[in-house]
Amino acid sequence: MRPFDFQRPDSLAHAHELTAPEEATAVAGGTNLLDLMKLQVETPERLVDINRLGMTEIQETADGGLRIGALATNTATANDERVRADYPVLARAILAGATQQLRNRATTGGNLCQRTRCYYFTNIDQPCNKREPGSGCGAIDGIAHLHAVLGTSPSCIATYPGDMAVALSALDATVEIARPDSDERSVSVRDFHLLPGDTPWRDNVLERGEIITAVTLPRPVKAKHLYRKVRERSSYAFALVSVAAIVAVEDGVIARADLAFGGLAHKPWHDARLSELLVGEAPSAALFDKAADLLLEGARGYGENDFKIPLARRTLAAVMAEATETEI
Template identity: 75%
Template sequence: MRPFDFQRADGLDHASQLCADRDSKPIAGGTNLIDLMKLQVETPQTLVDIHRLPMGQIADTDDGGLRIGALASNTATAVHDRVRSEYPLLARAILAGASQQLRNKATTGGNLCQRTRCYYFMNIDQPCNKREPGSGCGALKGIARLHAVLGTSDQCIATYPGDMAVAMSALGATVEIADASGKSRSVPVRDFHCLPGDTPWRDNVLEEGELITAVILPSPVEARQLYRKVRERSSYAFAMVSVAAVVALEDGRFSRADLAFGGLAHKPWHDPRLSEVLLNKEPSAQLFDEAADVLLDSAQGYGENDFKIPLARRTLAAVLAEATGMEL
């Protein structure tokens, strides 16, 4: 780890001003950033301590939703009474990630901003356009078992590793963001993360000096909520494929079908076409297969991760079958 300066922010404005320097990074739980600093993947000159700022509350919103502060720990969110009863999808997704010790430290904002665990990104001796623009993508012709099959480019095929954001995407959550001037903006979770394109080093839409202040969950609806994570072992492993689903039936037909996927792309993957395929139709194996065709119509494997394409198809069908009480 390289030497760095450590400064403690005394307010949100102060934190944003300190973080406006491109060589500065905010730190709260530090569960991802410290690991990257030890590997010299991240080498900030200044760490800005924000963990004492008053952004850890979880509170009701005026319209019946829930506001989760950026510094609320993953554990506090997962065990919150309203999350467990009205947004169980989110609780299950959080509990499917990391370990209890990490969830106790990891924060809502930090979880959203975590970086890929691509082998080439994590190893400074390997080429990686995300870490060193223009150096190439070692994964394209290398070890790609965990890598993306959707939304890739010839610059990067890394995946977003988190679970929480996948659930928030299916729930239609919104990210609150503030900058050094005191201005704030809101971005849907579905639009917060970036695909690699020609700028693989850009993980999300945050500009320099901007900080996440909260995530807003919309008011809950009557629907079945499921999260299924397929991984190589039962704990402490990243998703090969995960599916978050908010599904409702009316008169035996889909009246709601909001789906998001992890492990398949550089961001939590949400394709609105799936709802169009499913809505107002009766559940059936054929319909689930049609939805998978749409989801995977542009999927591309890179050898070692080819298995993810049929795995995503089977996992989607299994989740939809469970949500609708249908046997495949």
């Protein structure tokens, strides 16, 4: 780990000022950033510890939703009675994501901003356009076992590794962002993360000096919440495929189907067309297969990760069958 300056701002305005330079990075729990600094993947000259800024509250909003502060720990969020009762998909996703020790430190904002676990990104001796623009993507012709099959580009096939954001995408949550020179802006969590395109080093829409202040959940709905994470071992492994589902059936037809997927792309994957296809239809194996066709119509494997395409198909069908109590 390289030497760095360490600052602790006591206000958002001060934090904006300290994080504005290119060589500065904000830190909260540090569960991802510090690992990357040890590997010299991240080499900030200044760390800005934002833990004195508060932003830990979890409280109801005026319209009956829930506002989760950016510095609320994953443990606090997963254990919150309102989250467990009204947004169980979020609690389940967080609990599937890491060890208790990590959840005790990891924060809402930091979890959203975590970076890929691609082998080539975390090894500074390997080519990676995300870490070193223009050096190439070693995974495309290399070890691609955990890599993306949707939304890839010739520049990058890395996946977003988190679980929490997949649930937030299914919930259609909103990310609140404080800006250094103007009012806060709000971004749908579905638009917060970016696909790699020609700029794979940009993981999300945050600009220099911007700081996440909270995530807001919409008013809860009456539906079944499921989170299924398919992984190579039963604990503490990243998803090969994960599905967050909020599904309701009324009078024999699907009345609501909000689905988001992890392990398939550079961001939590949400395709609004799936809801349009499923809602109003009687649940059946044939319908779930049509939904998988739609989800995977642009999917592409890279050899080692070809298996993810049929795995995603089976996982979608299994989750929808459980949610709708349908035999498949």
